[in-house]
Amino acid sequence: DHPSWVKNDTEVDKLLGGILKGGLDEKSCRSRYQSAWYHKGLKHQPSSHLISALRSYEALHKRCGPYTESYNKTVRYLDSMEFNSSTNTECKYVVWTPRDGLGNRIITLASTFLYALLTKRVLLVDRRVHVSDLFCEPFPENSWLVPSDFPIIDEFDKLNKQYSMSYGNMLKNNLVPGPKNASSLIKPFVYLHVVHDYDDDDKRFFCDDDHTFLQEVPWHILKSNIYFVPSFFMMPIFQQHLDLLFPEKDTVFYFLGRYLFHPTNMIWKAITRYYNAYLARADERIGIQVRVFETEPDPFAPYMEQILDCVFTENVLPQVNLALESLSGHSSNRTKAVLVTSLSSKYYKTLKNMYDEHPTETGEMVQVFQPSHEVEQHTEKEVHNMKAWAEMYLLSLTDKLVTSSKSTFGYVAQGLGGMKPWILYRPEEYKSPNPACQRAKSMEPCFQATPDHDCKTRNWLDTGKVLPYVRHCEDMQWTWGLKLF
Ligand code: GDP
Numbered sequence: 001d002h003p004s005w006v007k008n009d010t011e012v013d014k015l016l017g018g019i020l021k022g023g024l025d026e027k028s029c030r031s032r033y034q035s036a037w038y039h040k041g042l043k044h045q046p047s048s049h050l051i052s053a054l055r056s057y058e059a060l061h062k063r064c065g066p067y068t069e070s071y072n073k074t075v076r077y078l079d080s081m082e083f084n085s086s087t088n089t090e091c092k093y094v095v096w097t098p099r100d101g102l103g104n105r106i107i108t109l110a111s112t113f114l115y116a117l118l119t120k121r122v123l124l125v126d127r128r129v130h131v132s133d134l135f136c137e138p139f140p141e142n143s144w145l146v147p148s149d150f151p152i153i154d155e156f157d158k159l160n161k162q163y164s165m166s167y168g169n170m171l172k173n174n175l176v177p178g179p180k181n182a183s184s185l186i187k188p189f190v191y192l193h194v195v196h197d198y199d200d201d202d203k204r205f206f207c208d209d210d211h212t213f214l215q216e217v218p219w220h221i222l223k224s225n226i227y228f229v230p231s232f233f234m235m236p237i238f239q240q241h242l243d244l245l246f247p248e249k250d251t252v253f254y255f256l257g258r259y260l261f262h263p264t265n266m267i268w269k270a271i272t273r274y275y276n277a278y279l280a281r282a283d284e285r286i287g288i289q290v291r292v293f294e295t296e297p298d299p300f301a302p303y304m305e306q307i308l309d310c311v312f313t314e315n316v317l318p319q320v321n322l323a324l325e326s327l328s329g330h331s332s333n334r335t336k337a338v339l340v341t342s343l344s345s346k347y348y349k350t351l352k353n354m355y356d357e358h359p360t361e362t363g364e365m366v367q368v369f370q371p372s373h374e375v376e377q378h379t380e381k382e383v384h385n386m387k388a389w390a391e392m393y394l395l396s397l398t399d400k401l402v403t404s405s406k407s408t409f410g411y412v413a414q415g416l417g418g419m420k421p422w423i424l425y426r427p428e429e430y431k432s433p434n435p436a437c438q439r440a441k442s443m444e445p446c447f448q449a450t451p452d453h454d455c456k457t458r459n460w461l462d463t464g465k466v467l468p469y470v471r472h473c474e475d476m477q478w479t480w481g482l483k484l485f
Contacts, residue, residue, distance in 0.1 A: 003272070003276050003280065005280055005281075012037055012040075013036055014033040014036045014037075016042055016046070016258055016259075017046045017051075018051040019046050019050065019051060019054055019255055020033070021058060021140055024140055029137070029265065031262045031264075031268040032262045034268070034272075038272065038397050039396070039418075042418075043254070043418035044254060044418065046251075046255050047244065047245060047247055050245045053245055054259060057116070057117055058139055060122060061122055061139040061141075061144070062139075062140070062141045062142050064090070064091030064093075064122045065122060065124075065139070065141075065142030065143060066142060066146075066147045067147065068091075070089075070091040073090070074089050074091055074092075074093065074219070075151060077089075077219075078150075078152055078188055078219060080188075081188065082185060082188070083185070083187065083188035083218065084185060084186075085177055085184045085185075085186050085213075085217075086184055086216075089218045092119070092120070092121045092217075092219075093124055093218065093219050093220065094112055094115055094116050094122070094124075094221075094222055095124045095125070095146055095221045095222065096108065096109055096112040096123065096124070096126065097156045097159060097223045098126055098129045099195065099223055099224065100379070100408075101379050101388070101408065102134075102385050102388045102389060102409070102412075103407065103412050104225040104226075106257070106392075106408070106412045107253070107411055107415075107445050108225060108226065108228075109125065109260065110253055110256045110257055110261075111194075111226075111227055111228045113256055113260060114229055114252065115222075117245070118238045119215065121220065123144060124145070124146045125145060125146060126146055126156055127145035127146050127147075127148065128156075130382045130386075131145065132145060133382055133385075133386065134267065134385060134389050135260070135261055135262060136262040138262065152221070155221070156221070159193070159223045160193070161193055161195070161198065161199070161202070165189065165191045166191040166193045166202060167192055167193070167201070167202060167204065168193060168199055168200075168201035168203075171201045172201055175187075176213050177213065178213070186216075186217065187217075188219055189217060189220070189221055190214065190217045190219070190220055191222075191223070192205055192220055192221065192222040192223070194222060194223070194224035194226065194228050195223060195224060195225050195226070196225060196226055196448065198449075200453060200458075203453065204455075206228075206231045206232075206234070208236055208237045208455065209455070211237060226448050226449050227253070227411065227444075227445040227446065227448075228447055229252050229444075229447065229484070230447045230482040230483060230484050231447065231450065231451060231482065233249070233467065233470050234463065234470060249469040249485065250444045250469075250484045251418075252484060253411075253443075253445055254416070254418045254443060257412070257415050258416060261416070263389060263390070263393060267386055267389055267390050267393075270386075271390050271393050271394055274371055275397060278367070278369045279337045279339060279369070279394070279398075281335070281337075282335045283334045283335050283336065284334075284335075284336045284337070284399050284400070285336075285338075285397065285398040285399045285400075286311075286316055286317060286337070286338045286339070286399070286402070287339045287341070287395040287400070287401040287402065287413065288311070288339070288340045288347070288351075288402045289341050289342070289395055289401070289402065289403045289407065289409060289410045290341070290344070290347045290424075291342070291403075291406075291407035291409055291410060292342070292343070293426070294430075299427060300347075302427045302430050302432045303424075303427060303432075304346070304347060305432045306427060306436045306437075307347065307402070307424065309435075309436035309437075310422055310435075310437035311422075313435070313436065314437065316402060316422065317336065317338065318336075318360040318362040318366065319361045320355065320360050320361065321358055321359055321361055322358055324359050325357070325358065325359075326356060326357050326358055326359055328359060330359075330363045331363045332362065334364045336366045336367070337366075337367050337369065338355075338366060338367065338368045339394055339395060340368060340370040341370065341371070341391040341392075341394075341395060341409075342370070342373065343374050343376060344373055345370060345373035348368060348369075348370035348373070351368045352368035355367070355368055371391055371394065372387045372391065374387065374388075388409070392409060392412045392413045393413075395410075395414075395417070396412075396413045396414070396415075396416035398417065400419075400422075401419045401421040401422070402421060402422045402423075402424060403423055403424065404424050405423050405424060405425055405426050405475030406426065406446070406475050411446065414445075415444065418443055419443055420439060420442065421443075422438065422439050422440070423437055423438055423439075423474055423475045424436065425475070426475075440474050442483055442484060442485040444483050444485075445483075446473035446474075446476060446481045446482070446483045447483065448476065448480070448481050449481075450480075450482045463482055464482055469484055470483070470484060471483060471485055
């Protein structure tokens, strides 16, 4: 179990500064307490408020989780489909349902958990999408999976912008009690559509006043593909709490991600085996995440040119002496291990050949590895997702990271590793951009497709200019995206 390069247990803080609860069974989820060995300690310290919020959440989850008395009571409203908005149920819930690739799923799950913390709701997750093959149960003593007999489980696949019980459509159809609708009889659930195609009514989820109604509804069913955390920082109802939880604003995903996402034993075995075999012994580990969204024509040449330009200009990797063969040239004892992740193997092969065939100008030895090349995205396949998760995690264990812009796969890696990556700008019209990359100033994921209206005046608002620590993303153009700094 214990890799030889870990000196002893007391050197690493296996409870991650107190965000993890001690005393849980180690055998059923080895990664929970072993991750600290591989991440080599914490890069930030959690606030005491965060630690106590997590302990309170765990108590709430134990009290209200699946098949508890409170759960059984609250779930019955979904059978009758009637609810009086003045009823105060003991427990309220937010159910996360998935969309898009694994990176999207992880960042939205973290966002939904923060929503649960802020609103004292219990987080349950759609069990049908390999969640339990990928992640250990994060909360002690009760499951986070939606039970398979959940009354409206068949509705999950129908949830989209048109869904009649979405909050946006309820507003449009006067189904929300208020001046135009005096009835206090409501449905016991509301669907929160937080997807890139949402409209101004859906986006009222990010307005304080709307939570007067929303907080009464016992079941929130949420679907999202975006990291919607930054908008909570702009909501006065949550601001004070958030300030206490996260005095360092750009640590939200770092802490929530490390708290929630523990690879299952099978994936942990794959991660640690790979790490120990190929990465552990190098003096420095470099991660390069290549996510190519274009397909035809194959943009390999400009992307490859850009990657080399970036790693050489930013001194992430040494140049090679093309005039010499690898057998000649001076050598130092320093080694660098490069972990390439991509659906394609071409980037890896080009880098590997370059370093295998020629000496580096610094004399360092550079070895290049790629765990898989899946060719295409297949989010519906379990093993494919396991590989993706293992690779995101391996990237998070590197010392320096280069990521592709706008990729949630990269966001997860940088966030879990607490790293500010070099972001490769997306080539425009198949030409390598200049500069090829830039170092991120924050390790947070970007909230793409952000709300851009003032909740009170309903006028357009540049939401990246309201707070000093919520600004536009480095990997998006113009005034797009919001990110915590
Ligand atoms: P995004 O599309 O880049 O934002 O990231 P997502 O993770 O949401 O979706 C991309 C999906 O494609 C991943 O979840 C994987 O299924 C697959 N994929 C993309 N890049 C890689 C890679 O480098 N390695 C592996 N194993 N899968 C990848």
